[in-house]
Amino acid sequence: xxxxxxxxxxxxxxxxxxxxxxxxxxxxxxxxxxxxxxxxxxxxxxxxxxxxxxxxxxxxxxxxxxxxxxxxxxxxxxxxxxxxxxxxxxxxxxxxxxxxxxxxxxxxxxxxxxxxxxxxxxxxxxxxxxxxxxxx
Numbered sequence: 001x002x003x004x005x006x007x008x009x010x011x012x013x014x015x016x017x018x019x020x021x022x023x024x025x026x027x028x029x030x031x032x033x034x035x036x037x038x039x040x041x042x043x044x045x046x047x048x049x050x051x052x053x054x055x056x057x058x059x060x061x062x063x064x065x066x067x068x069x070x071x072x073x074x075x076x077x078x079x080x081x082x083x084x085x086x087x088x089x090x091x092x093x094x095x096x097x098x099x100x101x102x103x104x105x106x107x108x109x110x111x112x113x114x115x116x117x118x119x120x121x122x123x124x125x126x127x128x129x130x131x132x133x134x135x136x
């Protein structure tokens with residue numbers, strides 16, 4: 001919360017090393033591996049952002065990944081359609097009203113945060129704006 005309001009936080013740099021050491025890279029064929037890996041990426045991004053090492057907007061896609069997987073599962077019966085069909089599946093999923101609303105919400109939040117000035121009122125507004133990002 002403190003970092004969101006004034007971009008200050010006390011983060012132990014060792015926390016990033018601990019996350020890196022525990023982040024799994026395999027087995028990529030395990031059920032829900034991609035979703036789990038995306039969660040690790042979000043933790044890594046949050047720590048790097050708090051340490052001033054990363055622009056969080058560069059990883060905004062990972063915020064959408066759980067929603068994308070839920071929409072893919074609803075549309076195609078699979079949360080991960082595989083690389084052969086991925087481009088077509090992404091286009092179809094992005095046409096879905098729920099995922100389109102989530103993409104729009106993340107884009108609005110990034111625009112709102114570009115000046116990095118956030119007070120408690122803006123944080124509450126961001127929370128409301130980002131409600132569509134929750135997985136279905």
